[in-house]
Amino acid sequence: MSDFNQICITQTASTILTLLGIAPTSQMAPPIKQVLDCQGSCDRIFIYNPDAIAMWIYEKYADYFKEMEKKIDLKLPMLSVIPPVTPVCFASMYSGLLPAEHGIQKYEKPVLTVPTVFDLLSQAGKKAAIVSTEGDSISKIFLNRKIDYFIYPSKEACNQKALALIEQDCYDMIVLYNGDYDYQMHRHAPEGKKALKALQENIATFKQLQASIQKYWSAHQITLTFAPDHGCHRVCGFLGNHGKNLPCDMNIMHFYSFL
Numbered sequence: 001m002s003d004f005n006q007i008c009i010t011q012t013a014s015t016i017l018t019l020l021g022i023a024p025t026s027q028m029a030p031p032i033k034q035v036l037d038c039q040g041s042c043d044r045i046f047i048y049n050p051d052a053i054a055m056w057i058y059e060k061y062a063d064y065f066k067e068m069e070k071k072i073d074l075k076l077p078m079l080s081v082i083p084p085v086t087p088v089c090f091a092s093m094y095s096g097l098l099p100a101e102h103g104i105q106k107y108e109k110p111v112l113t114v115p116t117v118f119d120l121l122s123q124a125g126k127k128a129a130i131v132s133t134e135g136d137s138i139s140k141i142f143l144n145r146k147i148d149y150f151i152y153p154s155k156e157a158c159n160q161k162a163l164a165l166i167e168q169d170c171y172d173m174i175v176l177y178n179g180d181y182d183y184q185m186h187r188h189a190p191e192g193k194k195a196l197k198a199l200q201e202n203i204a205t206f207k208q209l210q211a212s213i214q215k216y217w218s219a220h221q222i223t224l225t226f227a228p229d230h231g232c233h234r235v236c237g238f239l240g241n242h243g244k245n246l247p248c249d250m251n252i253m254h255f256y257s258f259l
C-alpha cells in the first residue's frame, strides 16, 4: 500500500461547486464521492483553511481533535500537490487543477488567471467572501474576482470578521485562512510549544465557527470543512519546513461537518 493518500486536494473545487448546484469546468478534477454520498447538496459552504497541519500531526496529537471530532461527519485523508507549498496548494484546491495546469508551480503569489471556484460562484449569481491575512497566498492569488475580500493584518481580526459575516448570513460561501500554525512551525518546529499552541487555537476557532454557524445559519443546509493545504516536517532539530514530495508534507486530513 502506498504511503501517500489517494484523494487529491484538486478534487475539492468540483466538490464545492457540485454541492452548491454549480457545474464544474471539464478541466477540474472530479468531485469527492465520499462527500457527495454524505451531503448531496447544500446552500451554504464555510471553508476553514488552517495552514500546514500535517496528517502525522493530527495522528500524533489526536487528543487535541477529540472534542472537535464529536461533531465531524466525515474525515478524509487527502493528498496535497507538488511542490506542497501554500500558493501552489490553494491554487489547486480552488481551481481543481494540478500546478502545471494552473500555472503556480513554486512559492510565488501571482493572481491566477484560470477559472476558480470563486469565478464560477459569482457567474452563478452567488456571493462569496475571502477572509485572510495581509500578504498571504489566499489574499493575493484569487484577487480580481467578483467576490468580497476582507484582508486584515492579524489572524484575530480575520476570525472576528468571519464570525460577523456568519451572523450577517448573506454569503453562500466563506473562506477563512489562518496561517499561524505554519508561521510557528517554521520557526519552532512542527511540535514546538508555540506551533502546538497555534494548532490548538486553530481547532478552537473551528469549533467556534461551527457553533456560530449552527446558531445563525439554521435555516440553511450547510457544509463546513477544516481543510489544510499541506503538511510539514522537522528540520535541523528545532525548525520546520515543507515542500517535499514526502508523506509528511503531502498527507493531510480534511474534516467535513454537514449541518
Ligand SMILES: [Zn+2]
Binding pocket: 051, 052, 085, 086, 087, 182, 229, 230
Ligand atoms: Zn501552507
